[in-house]
Amino acid sequence: MEAVDLVIIGGGINGAGIAQCASAAGYSVLLLEKSTIAAQTSANSSKLIHGGLRYLESGQLPLVRKSLAERKALLQLAPSLVNPIPFYIPVYENSRRSPWTIRAGLSLYALLSEFDALGQFKSIPSVHWSKIKGLKLQGLKALYQYWDAQTDDKLLTEAVIKNARSLGAQIIEHAKCTTIEQHKGHCKVGYQLVEAAGNNAVTETVQVEALAVINAAGPWVNEVLACVKPQIAAEAIEWVQGSHLLLDIPANDGILYLESCFDQRVIFVMPWNGQTLVGTTETVLEQLSGKPQITEAETDYLLGIYQHYFSEFGDVEALKARVVDSFCGVRVLPKQTGNAFDRPRDTLQKNQASHPNLLSLYGGKLTTYRTTATEVIDWIEQTIGDRQALADFDKLQLE
Incomplete structure (x- = not known):
């Protein structure tokens, strides 16, 4: 039986980041992904590396500070994958948020960025408002511009995996975890090796011994816990779907941060491969089966907001003819009362005394995957001891 220091279950951005960080720290690592790397949530996000300006409203200042620090780090470590991009916030006479x-929010955002160059913001003079193609000008009172960053989430995750492999990590796709026995x-x-053809035919059953196991299966975190022996309690969670629409409309040069005309949420209108990407929603799912699909209600919601601000492209029905693609990512949030939009976005790490060698991750953000990885490595060091480091995680370049 093969023996390794660490088995990671899940090949999304969190699993990839942990594999990279652990390998750099000198641990022997095996990552199991039941499908392919970045096949699910980590390829279907809003594709932003950002501090989360809206999290200031719900008082998540530590998360914003951490996210802004990670934005700065990723701009340096992955300059070909993470790029600065201007954001614009229009404020209208009937906007819920005043100029x-x-x-005030942008000033706090700048302060939390420790006055990084991207922390600067400005008010755009009215003579330049028309430069944002198609934006409704009637009732516009102010237009602010600040900075965050954009990435291709799938390519970023694959780059992290590539780097982890170069440090010795074993990455196995089409490998479904079936049992985790605490000794x-x-x-x-x-785990079972499954044919890539999609018929779920098992080709081999393998067993490996690990000093520590990280459950980073994302939306399937509790499904993995159902395989644990002795049985272990799982956290109560909700699956929240975030959907996006790609429109055949020429993109603006930056990202619009827009207040929803239907509720308290905000959405982004973003350039993506020369076209316009609109997202995201917050739809609680009753079950998780198959590939997530955008609902008709989500389509009407996103197009309704877009049409409210960019009416020159026609009504919602006319805009539906311009939809060229859609995608959905599913994230895990703790089961609580209240609006999903206001829930905490920090990663939760759960470990139980009855299963001291198993750690499960709930939730998290693309932007802060490196912070999650370093926190997990701290737990691993406390659980199984440290190793001779191979590289400095904070200096590993991604390409």
């Missing part, structure tokens, strides 16, 4: 509120001081992990 003063927006200016004294270690776990035995069983």
